[in-house]
Amino acid sequence: MDFAEPPVSAAWEHRGARAGFEVLMTSHGPGGRTLRGTTTAVEDGVAWVVEYVIEVDDGWRARRARVRHPHGDGEVVLEKAPDGRWLVDGRHDPALDGCVDVDLESSAVTNALPVHRLRLGVGEVADAPAVYVRAADLTVGRLDQSYARVADTDGRQSFDYAAPAFDFAARLVYDESGFVVDYPGLAVRYPLTP
Numbered sequence: 001m002d003f004a005e006p007p008v009s010a011a012w013e014h015r016g017a018r019a020g021f022e023v024l025m026t027s028h029g030p031g032g033r034t035l036r037g038t039t040t041a042v043e044d045g046v047a048w049v050v051e052y053v054i055e056v057d058d059g060w061r062a063r064r065a066r067v068r069h070p071h072g073d074g075e076v077v078l079e080k081a082p083d084g085r086w087l088v089d090g091r092h093d094p095a096l097d098g099c100v101d102v103d104l105e106s107s108a109v110t111n112a113l114p115v116h117r118l119r120l121g122v123g124e125v126a127d128a129p130a131v132y133v134r135a136a137d138l139t140v141g142r143l144d145q146s147y148a149r150v151a152d153t154d155g156r157q158s159f160d161y162a163a164p165a166f167d168f169a170a171r172l173v174y175d176e177s178g179f180v181v182d183y184p185g186l187a188v189r190y191p192l193t194p
Helices: 109-118
Strands: 009-014 019-029 032-043 046-056 062-068 074-078 086-088 101-104 126-128 130-133 140-143 148-155 156-163 168-174 180-183 186-190
Touching: 019 180, 046 109, 062 101, 062 130, 074 180, 101 109, 109 130, 109 148, 109 156, 109 168, 109 180, 148 168
Parallel strands: 101 130
Antiparallel strands: 009 019, 009 186, 019 032, 032 046, 046 062, 062 074, 074 086, 126 148, 130 140, 148 156, 156 168, 168 180, 180 186
């Protein structure tokens, strides 16, 4: 299963758990892609802005991420070492061993990484533990999650997503480029015009 080339830009409206927007710019270079985005939102009465740059290889495996609050009140740098261990601001965090993806609480984009990487067929299920970064304080931890490919929804690939630590499950619907178009309770993708 192959996805179409991702668009150079995309945007989401965050709805439900928070109110806000996310804007993404993508670029493709030798050996991988760069995802640059900004999310602004209000959640539980607290406003925040998160900027991110995520680098993935051609197989959509995360290699590096820089996540920051743009007003100088926090930044975290995640790097995958050659031996596969994750470094958080240059220090190994053993709790992250075995993680392949990066998942940002503030982003609908990061749910594209495991879907691209796993390329599941209908009926297939896979665990996709991720390095997880919280929006408000940029703390980092492990998020165990799974994706189960189900029958398409209106011709779009769909996955049953679960994150047991948050007692959360939802059916995520993706576009032809492998970006979420409907994340129930969190975000909806804006349509793009050529």
